[in-house]
Amino acid sequence: MNRELQPLLDEWARELGVPGASVGILHDGEVSVLTTGVSSVDTGLPVEPGTLFMIGSTSKTFTAAAVLALVEDGLLDLDEPVVKYLPDLKLADPAARDVITTRHLLTHSAGFLGDVDMDTGWGSDALAAATARYDELPQVFGVGEVFSYSNSGFLLAGRVAEAVSGLAFEDLVRERLLEPLDMTDSWFLPWDVLTRPHAVGHVLRDGKSEVEHDVGLTRSANPGGGLWSTAADQLRWAKFLLTGQAKGAPPLSDATRKLLWTPQRKAAYPIEEVGLSWLITRFGDAEVIRHGGNVSNLQRSEFVTVPAENLAVTVLTNGIGGGALGPKVVDWCLENVAGLPAIEAKPVVPTDPEEYAGLFPTGDLGFEFTVRDGGLWARMVATDDSFEMPPAAEVVFVAEDVVARAGDTRQPLARFLRDEDGAVSAVEFGLRTALRDRSRRTA
Structure with missing residues (x-):
């Protein structure tokens, strides 16, 4: 070994x-x-x-x-x-x-x-x-x-x-x-x-x-x-x-x-x-x-x-x-x-990424989703810029409201949650449940 x-x-x-x-x-x-x-x-x-x-x-x-x-x-x-x-x-x-x-x-x-x-x-x-x-x-x-x-x-x-x-x-x-x-x-x-x-x-x-x-x-x-x-x-x-x-x-x-x-x-x-x-x-x-x-x-x-x-x-x-x-x-x-x-890798599910873009803060950390060239990109961020974070990575949908890294779809990365009106209101990412920042939308 x-x-x-x-x-x-x-x-x-x-x-x-x-x-x-x-x-x-x-x-x-x-x-x-x-x-x-x-x-x-x-x-x-x-x-x-x-x-x-x-x-x-x-x-x-x-x-x-x-x-x-x-x-x-x-x-x-x-x-x-x-x-x-x-x-x-x-x-x-x-x-x-x-x-x-x-x-x-x-x-x-x-x-x-x-x-x-x-x-x-x-x-x-x-x-x-x-x-x-x-x-x-x-x-x-x-x-x-x-x-x-x-x-x-x-x-x-x-x-x-x-x-x-x-x-x-x-x-x-x-x-x-x-x-x-x-x-x-x-x-x-x-x-x-x-x-x-x-x-x-x-x-x-x-x-x-x-x-x-x-x-x-x-x-x-x-x-x-x-x-x-x-x-x-x-x-x-x-x-x-x-x-x-x-x-x-x-x-x-x-x-x-x-x-x-x-x-x-x-x-x-x-x-x-x-x-x-x-x-x-x-x-x-x-x-x-x-x-x-x-x-x-x-x-x-x-x-x-x-x-x-x-x-x-x-x-x-x-x-x-x-x-x-x-x-x-x-x-x-x-x-x-x-x-x-x-x-085994999971199949990619076609999804419009626009409604998922935004910032989901959890205190000193947060999760930022942006749309680039029609695709969704995800990044964990330090909301106070206190330390270096990895760059954004492209994600793809492998189930309804569930994303994985585009380069490796074997393991889901995050799941979006919706409110009673059906709007994306939170995300489970990095073991956190983070509410959407309604005052800010990233596109």
Whole structure:
């Protein structure tokens, strides 16, 4: 397997402009780690198996597991209102404040704005200071009404965990999960990372990768995406989730471990269901439980498991091109390691693109659809231009109100939603449910 994948990994990374990457594969108990490229184009140091990368939003799966450890302790109930544990919590909608539960937070269904960066420094009170400002977040949807990926929801879940445990969030995750699983190469805080081999994030400028002198996140975002780790450590996490095996006493019971992956509600495109943090979809007939991360397009990652095939794949990268490299590696592993058949392309459905053009914001992020030469183009944008985003890509309709990338129609990309009058009113894109900005139309 390594002999076949290594040259492909090297080639794909060069083609996609990814400075460096680390790939971990766990299959039937056997572990493989492959690396390519450099941790920084400034230093030229090669990526090694022990190089730390930011895993981004896969950190949410550790947040959910830490919360469930507290549930097992009897300190927390997923279905009690959050205000029971945070009585000083303020939200923009008082009615929502009274009913939002930790389960809502872990299933991206609390309804308040989910993509907002709150820089509250690097002190131990950073998370408390950020969530103290949650009355600034508009209540976009009713509580439990829709799934819309929410970083701010996971920050609040992390703050709940701090409050009931009496520990800083990072210490809680280390004591309850990282240490029992022998994940000795996983860290949250930059002063722990800087003394160890680590990858730095890169941006593309004029087609050339350059080091971006920014971590991309602040401390308050740790429950949503702040963990640094290695491919080998991520496979230790995968092994525990797949089998329950740990070096010492397992940090969670089998029942609780399985609950993490148990579907809780329908999700948003391109994912079908959500567990407690985990995203559940299918590759052909096989159930796939996954996550992944994007730290301001500086470091991108994938984490995919196929329980029926005893397979887990993690891909860690330090550039925006990792958003394409990760799926290529994962698809190769699903087809060549697990033996799952390739997904066939879906037929293109002729559709007038004009009614879909517009901006669909979700806070600091948004989805922009434009019409070019009679075709529809899609792009995720940073609404405040705070970081570089990939260029627009042409999309085509593969079903009613459903689009996929024009160059690869195998997997749907987004689904448009309509109001009671039949007008396009929202879009499910990038796991978010984003309402249309009626004040602006892009054509």
